[in-house]
Amino acid sequence: MDVLAGMLDGPRARGAFAIRSVMSPPWSMLIRDQAPLTVVAVVHGEVWVLPRDTPAVRLRAGDVAVARGPDPYVVADDPATPPRIVIHPGQVCTTLSGASLAAQMDLGVRTWGNQRDGATAPPTTMLTGTYQQHSEVSRRLLDALPALAVIRADDWDCPLVPMLAQEIGRDDPGQAAVLDRLLDLLLVTALRAWFARPDTDAPPWWRANGDPVVGHALRLLHNHPERPWTIAALAAATGVSRASFARRFASLVGEPPIAFLTGWRLTLAADLLQEPAATVGAVARQVGYGSPFALSTAFRRRYGVSPQQYRARAHGDRADQPPSDGRPADAPG
Template structure:
């Protein structure tokens, strides 16, 4: 697993909030769901995204994609100055700005929502509801709003998602989750590989023949009793050479990176499995639960048991 795949394999989309929004002007929706990540793709018409105060609105045309990173609110509308007429809250609840429910009145069919069944604007919306710890490094590297213009050449994935989103067949939610994953991975790879991109150090390091190999070894085998010498042996360079090159490209020494990765994997295991603390410790390379708990509390501020119960930072 590489660090980009970790975003979606850490958790992947599981029962993601997916819908086709069909609107006829004037319209404006305030998004306050505090979701960690939301992907939008315009398939017809135009939509403006109005981020937090102090940030310029962005226009999306057919084929354009946008990724909004929570938990800051934002508005999606036909025009930047259209006053919001609906609010999306946590869990996908839809109300007026005064709290009156709107879900039924704007229900247009299976995973389809809006103010007009034949509206001139259609936006595909996919929202990740989980905030997995492995994805933290990547989420921290993203701007609050990431926009990818299609340049008049929309790819096949939005069209495929558009075709599948309104179907109601056995296993459909799993199909949609995987399509959303593919659409997001493609968007992030495109974003980080564009000219002048300020990709995070660990992402750029993945392209280095030595450090990239070392990163993948650490990520794929976190329970292995790694040392810098062992890692250097597997990558075919000297111990000093690997330590220097890894630190220069990633921004921290190999063993410091490994500790952070192990604890990130452990955090997901604590939240998403019933494995005991001792079992989690062994899965991420700690021979004793006490040593693992001490390291976890030092970094997270809470014990593994309290973290599992919902304590600590999300």
């Protein structure tokens, strides 16, 4: 499991909330859902996205944007249109004064908006996927993203947006699983396209994945953190000398192999500790520490609290969140 796979399939990963919005101008939404990651794909029309601290960006049909939370931002038909709708945590949607819009803007299965018969202008249609779970694994990737990463329709050949648009309004058996996988595939494809751009400041470990030696070592560390790795063992597994491997890894990744491994182990441990049935001993074994004490010592050095304190705090934070079965109370469909 590498960082990108871990963000979607790791111990803290959960399916995203997916919805289609059909909006007739004028419209503007203040997004305050505090979600770590949101994917927006424009199907028809155009959309303006206004991050808090960066210039407004216009999206046209076929464009995909990845918005990194939790800072609020505005999505609108025009930068000058003031917000009239607020999206809160749990995807609860209200007016600026707090009145619910769930019934008023329900347009059918997973479809929401202000489009009604008799509208004078063509509506804008966009697909939104919101990843609502916080994760230390995903943080390693999200920290490398800007507030808004935009992939233009002309910059890639991706059939996923029309496919997702076709599937999102269906209510067939297993549809939630279909949407989860399509949305995940769209996100992975978009992130790959973004980090492949020459002008993107991708993290060193991302670019190092393409190196035949260091990339192989990274996959070994990601997939098997529980093994007792040493520089000599990694060098042997990648077919180079110990000194050559250590130099090459540090040069491409930006830190020595064992330092990288320690960081990855503790990142995984932080997510695993948030699982209800996890114990410190079991987590220690899963991430390659010989004892709960060894994990606790390293964990406290990294996070400033013991594993038990970290888990208690995470469970307390979850208890403060509104309950959800994957379809928030104010969501249509």
